[in-house]
Amino acid sequence: MSSLEAIAAALFLLVILYFIYDYYLKKKREESTKYVTRELLMCLNCNYRVEQDFEPGDFIGLVKGKCPNCGGLMKIKAIFSVETST
Amino acid sequence: MFSADASLLIQIVWLILLLLMFTGLYQRIQIKLWILVIKSKLNVIKSVLEEDKNRVKNMLRNMGLSTPEELVSRLLDFFIIEPVSIEPTDIIKRMDHLLRVTESTFKQVVGRYLPSLGKHERSLAESSLSIVAAIGLIYRVLRHYAIQSEKEENYILLMQLMYLMPQILRVVKTYHEALDSFMYGKPIGDGVGPLVAYTLSEKCNITSRRVVDDTSVLEAVYENRRLIIVKAEGPGSNVGHPGAVISRIVEELGGRVDMILTVDAALKLEGEESGLVTEGVGAAIGDPGPEKIAIERVAAKYNIPLRALVVKMDIREALTTMRKKIYDSVGVVVENIERIIKENVPEGSTLIVAGIGNTMGIPG
Numbered sequence: 001m002s003s004l005e006a007i008a009a010a011l012f013l014l015v016i017l018y019f020i021y022d023y024y025l026k027k028k029r030e031e032s033t034k035y036v037t038r039e040l041l042m043c044l045n046c047n048y049r050v051e052q053d054f055e056p057g058d059f060i061g062l063v064k065g066k067c068p069n070c071g072g073l074m075k076i077k078a079i080f081s082v083e084t085s086t
Numbered sequence: 087m088f089s090a091d092a093s094l095l096i097q098i099v100w101l102i103l104l105l106l107m108f109t110g111l112y113q114r115i116q117i118k119l120w121i122l123v124i125k126s127k128l129n130v131i132k133s134v135l136e137e138d139k140n141r142v143k144n145m146l147r148n149m150g151l152s153t154p155e156e157l158v159s160r161l162l163d164f165f166i167i168e169p170v171s172i173e174p175t176d177i178i179k180r181m182d183h184l185l186r187v188t189e190s191t192f193k194q195v196v197g198r199y200l201p202s203l204g205k206h207e208r209s210l211a212e213s214s215l216s217i218v219a220a221i222g223l224i225y226r227v228l229r230h231y232a233i234q235s236e237k238e239e240n241y242i243l244l245m246q247l248m249y250l251m252p253q254i255l256r257v258v259k260t261y262h263e264a265l266d267s268f269m270y271g272k273p274i275g276d277g278v279g280p281l282v283a284y285t286l287s288e289k290c291n292i293t294s295r296r297v298v299d300d301t302s303v304l305e306a307v308y309e310n311r312r313l314i315i316v317k318a319e320g321p322g323s324n325v326g327h328p329g330a331v332i333s334r335i336v337e338e339l340g341g342r343v344d345m346i347l348t349v350d351a352a353l354k355l356e357g358e359e360s361g362l363v364t365e366g367v368g369a370a371i372g373d374p375g376p377e378k379i380a381i382e383r384v385a386a387k388y389n390i391p392l393r394a395l396v397v398k399m400d401i402r403e404a405l406t407t408m409r410k411k412i413y414d415s416v417g418v419v420v421e422n423i424e425r426i427i428k429e430n431v432p433e434g435s436t437l438i439v440a441g442i443g444n445t446m447g448i449p450g
Contacts, residue, residue: 005092037272037407056270059321060284061449079273079447081407 035081041065045072054079117239120248124232127251131225134262138221142214145269149200149211157199161192161215162222182330182376192216206271209322213268213446221261224254257401264405268323273447275404275412278397279349279370280448282419283317283441287450289420290315301326302450303335310433314343320445328440329369329377333384335438341388344435346381347426349419350442351404351412352396361411362398363418365426370394371442381440393426395419 037054041064048069058064062076106112139158146154166188169180196212197203203211228247235243267274273281290306290313297303297319304315314335318326328348336343350370354360369381369392385392397415423439431437 005096035407035409054270054272059271059447059449060273060281061321078413079408080410080413081272082410 034084036084037079037081039076040078040080041074042077043067043070043072043074046070049077050074113241114239117236117241117244120244121232121236124228124244124247124251127255128225128228128232130255131221131228131258134258135218135221135225138218138262138265141265141269142211142218145214146200146211149203149207151199154199157196158215158218161195162219164188164192164219178376178379181374185374185376206322209324210268210271210446213323214265217261217265217268221258224258228254260402260405263402267405267407268446271321271323271447272407274406274444275399275408276351276443277408277445277448278351278399278412278416278419279441279443280317280320280445280450281408281413281416281441282349282395282423283315283439284320284448284450285416285420286313286423286439286441287315298331298334299327300324301328301331303331304450308427311427311431312436313427314436314438316438316440317448317450318443318445319450321447321449323444323446325373325442325444327377328442329371329373329380332438332440333380336384336388336390339436341390342436343388343390343438344431345391345393345427345437346385346440347393347395347423347437348381348440348442349395349423350397351399353404354398354400358398360399360403360409361415363415363422364396364398365422366394366396368392368394370396371440391430393430395422395426 038051039054039058041050041052042048044063045067046069048067050068058076058079060076060079063073064076065074066072067074106115139162143154143158146157151157166184169177169184171177192212192215193208196208196215200208200211231243231247234240235247264274266272287304287306290308292304292306294305295302300319302315302317302319304317306313306315316328316331316335318324318328332346336346346369348370350372352364352370352372354362369378369385371378371381381392384390397412397419399409399412403409403412427437
């Protein structure tokens, strides 16, 4: 095999390796973006805020639980999803 | 010796390549390869469809329906025949009629199977079934074109399918992800309009509330101005009929409205930032036509300025649980509304602010 052919074969191999690496990176990026739903509760009395995991049946504006700070009623102010890396 | 063998091998490879090129065989090989790829992607969509069907069936079982298979199969192939468009007279009226009949039929069918369920829970079941039906439709249409193009060895059709597949798969994955939000009633990105309306109503002194056509109408006083807030009735999965309701309100007031401001989620262009708030003119509403034209017609009839605010997001962000950055934009939109009101609507005037979109997880 001439040196030119060896270079061509090496280049071909490099291109193949690059595509495999690129595919792997893309797959990993897609898999790593996961989201978790959180809800923000705010005390109607002292504006104390708590962030916790969403529970089925909850919606914005729902009065839920008591404030650990003053004992007042807590209301769901927001429900949103945040990125979590796996 | 080794070099001579290699040279012979290269010559044979070239000869094969030339033969493939001049006989058109390479195209046949290409077709076979594309068919393989398309079929593998179709199998991915099929497995997503089956998984989502099972999830919805389990959801319906938990809601008290012992045999959900019948309801799922009945609504999975549900279709709407588009109105005749070669005769455009009254097309909006006919389309509106068909859309309303579809909506009521869906509600009636689900209601018949789940009579003891509340309005909120039933709307979640309806939306979840709609999502599975949408994935089912995508699967059936793709399978049709894949089989047809394979049968006819249609190179162009296969190529289109092949290159459209990543985009279609993204849409299917988005629907698949969205199902989680709809099953549990979490607010979605498209709900940014209703959330703005709700936030605005919390800041004002509400004087009256009524529900018209699945749409909430709240009247408030905002810095000596009469503010009418329109949004879909929540917290169920509902988009309401904001166009028809705005048109009705303006007619009731004899056209004495000084501004109509619509707030909606808008699909961003690639490269644009998600959660970006932009201002414009027109009716910001993404319905098939009847609701948007109702707003435009009434605004044009009484010469009412039509202003719009949109929050940019991609399709995945619009259909899945509201991202934090979209939620953060709500405050910015409310500030913009207050600025627009102060700049353009004099004290003592009347204005309508409509939050357009699905109000799931957002009350009012």
